[in-house]
Amino acid sequence: MSDIQVHRTDHGIGVVTPVGRLTMVAAKPLTEAVVALVDQGTSKVVVDLGETTFIDSSGLGALIAGLKRCRQAGGDLRIARPTEQVTTVLRLTNLDKVLTPRATVDEAF
Amino acid sequence: MSDIQVHRTDHGIGVVTPVGRLTMVAAKPLTEAVVALVDQGTSKVVVDLGETTFIDSSGLGALIAGLKRCRQAGGDLRIARPTEQVTTVLRLTNLDKVLTPRATVDEAF
């Protein structure tokens, strides 16, 4: 099960860090965390996947839902520090164009 | 499209009357109307289908969702005055046991 950590950088970027496995169990909390950030005025969000040991299609769906919410508010959602498993899943689902991984959180925006 | 009318009888029974077609378009408002009644303390609800010209599987799903909500609160949901189309749908979906039609709204409770 994944634990979702949230903070804001000095530059007003939201950073969401799912720790552990990001499956059906944690997908909804992830979307909710992104929506909460946007509702509070932070529409540029980085999801730091460096601590995410595993992601499934529900986790991807949550990322896309978050991405849509950010873009609606004029911002964007980007992902950073993907593990090999995340990179593989993005490729297999053709999401590597819309969710291009960044090497670090700081580089994302 | 269905218009959902709601009132309460002198005996504290909620009466919900969907007027017109009860499909995907009106299914959610129907469930919401039942949930609102239960939240306000009225957990015995009759859905008067006398003005419902057509029901589909979404409409049935909304009735079942409403039924569950009422029973959770110690009440029940019953249906009254089904047209022939409603009776046919209930039979084809094996729902005529759990949603047994009553001839009039007054007889339902």
Next chain:
Amino acid sequence: MATAHEAVLVARPEDIEVLQDMVAALWDAEPGVGGTDRTRFEMALVEIFANVVEHSERAHGGPPVRRVAVTLTVDEEQVQAVLVDDGRPAAVDLSAVTMPDEDATSGRGLALAVAAVDDVDYQRDGDINRWTVTCRRTA
């Protein structure tokens, strides 16, 4: 003598209304179709159209721009609807569809369509989906 009514609808919930109005117009043009046949045909057709709508929403997520070409025909033998859309293939096996339990709040759509009429068929044909609902006319 056969009547055919055609329309291009949008794969969105509101267009179920348009479809049902189209069915009503068909009965006006063909008053000889019996009440039971009307009911079961309309039930199956609405479920199949709703499935296309719901499935295209689930699959695409974006605004519902997908079109559905609907053709309704009546002849002496049968009433038939053909729905054609250009969305992703529907990975559903109609021969295996079953009715869910009493307490389910969804999942009855395809099972109801199959139960209501004589035949529901789905074909992937190149880039298009073709759903056919066939109701043989009873006395």
Next chain:
Amino acid sequence: MATAHEAVLVARPEDIEVLQDMVAALWDAEPGVGGTDRTRFEMALVEIFANVVEHSERAHGGPPVRRVAVTLTVDEEQVQAVLVDDGRPAAVDLSAVTMPDEDATSGRGLALAVAAVDDVDYQRDGDINRWTVTCRRTA
């Protein structure tokens, strides 16, 4: 030499964790399975289990009491999972499953499973559903 691990899980989201712990234990017992094979096997297995969970929730609506018997086997050729449950038939045609658009928030599960491993099979066998996930071992 073949290893087999078995467990009976409940068809509910929390048991995805149990399943993944079971997979981790399998790799401990079979350290020779390569990293790529581990990843693609686990991905497909999690998707198929999640589909059983989600589908049984959608179809039944009641509390998730349905059990899923899971058997994981490793031999020199392949890693395989067999999932057996006694729910309604899954009316899905795996050969027709495709990946949805970029903007879809759901509908990728089965397509991802099919893309990840060499074979995903579904059989209705009397009263039971049997899902088989097969991953041939690569060097």
